[in-house]
């Protein structure tokens with residue numbers, strides 16, 4: 105039996121141990137809450153969590169809350185946009201107020217309409233006279249354009265595949281020059297091998313200046329490392345890959361300033377391991393030129409909302425500062441940006457942005473648009489927030505928000521007729537010139553059909569069909 109003294113001692117030891125365990129437990133919980141705070145869905149109430157934007161003024165918080173994060177059922181907005189000094193707002197207009205569809209019904213209806221559209225045979229765009237392939241491509245007067253590929257030395261054979269397909273589809277007929285860019289010098293081996301694919305098209309190899317590629321010195325590396333870990337824990341692709349963040353920032357706001365690209369107006373971006381399924385029988389760059397279009401795309405989809413949580417709120421903050429409102433084009437394509445029906449949770453997490461974007465691995469664009477004050481000043485602001493590193497803002501949502509806000513929607517073109525694939529998505533229409541892809545198929549995984557934004561852009565922004573003659 106224990107003596108009274110021993111019993112007292114045991115009691116004290118047990119109490120201290122219990123208190124100690126309790127303290128550790130509560131510390132662990134606190135730590136977990138802290139670690140997940142930035143990303144957990146539960147940290148969001150009905151209003152946006154402004155802890156991401158500590159410097160946000162109260163008036164702007166109110167501006168966001170006025171329209172942000174309302175669920176589709178309680179949204180009563182009737183004005184699509186307000187573009188005034190210190191009062192820039194975009195509201196999603198719910199048309200079917202009476203007959204509310206569920207998310208599943210919306211996805212089913214959009215997928216069905218998408219498949220029908222892509223299966224309806226179309227030819228070429230009807231809104232311009234198209235220039236056919238020249239008889240002598242060496243004497244041909246081309247548009248001021250280049251085929252642009254940012255690529256690593258290690259991706260030689262993958263970009264080679266893309267170029268072989270691209271030459272067959274388009275460039276073998278028109279012979280536009282290629283510009284290959286890289287953050288490291290291209291090896292002799294890369295250069296020697298690539299020209300076997302590019303045939304007789306002119307080729308330029310460019311090393312990007314470190315200041316256009318490297319992470320700015322203003323980035324707080326401790327904060328960045330913490331943010332990367334949180335994103336990594338939430339399975340965000342490339343969360344911890346610094347070079348990917350650099351790439352996204354570079355393609356968002358640096359590529360059009362590369363000295364070797366100054367001589368060009370238009371670019372067609374290609375990537376490793378992409379496919380082109382259409383025998384293109386007109387000069388696509390000249391089509392952009394004659395119609396005055398500034399941006400062409402093939403695939404439009406939702407993004408990983410947690411990679412761009414503050415991109416839209418920061419954009420609104422910028423537009424609501426000084427006279428930046430003046431850059432917004434009153435005829436921009438705003439509706440698909442703030443749509444909140446198909447994937448409402450995404451719109452909520454991304455602070456009012458649907459996350460819909462044009463997929464930038466295929467882009468045909470006018471660099472003069474990106475060089476404009478409207479786009480470039482906005483990019484500089486975005487860059488100053490550090491969001492390319494503290495989050496993982498992609499160049500695709502940045503380009504898409506940029507062109508949707510600052511360009512007339514008639515200047516953005518869906519290349520419905522150009523068959524294209526970057527895994528796992530397709531743009532495959534029923535045209536006499538397209539083969540080896542399945543018309544109407546959006547993804548090789550059917551469950552990803554809910555990621556398709558195209559019908560939203562076409563419908564909610566009232567985009568004119570230029571493929572059929574009216």
Ligand SMILES: Nc1nc2c(ncn2[C@@H]2O[C@H](COP(=O)(O)OP(=O)(O)O)[C@@H](O)[C@H]2O)c(=O)[nH]1
Pocket residue numbers: 253254255256257259285286287288347348351374375376465
């Ligand atoms: N030179 C260079 N190119 C890169 C780097 N990271 C990505 N890229 C290029 O940027 C483009 C997008 O990268 P990719 O790996 O295809 O990303 P994903 O399509 O988003 O999965 C491709 O053309 C890559 O070759 C890099 O660190 N250096």
Ligand SMILES: [Mg+2]
Pocket residue numbers: 375376465526
């Ligand atoms: Mg890629």
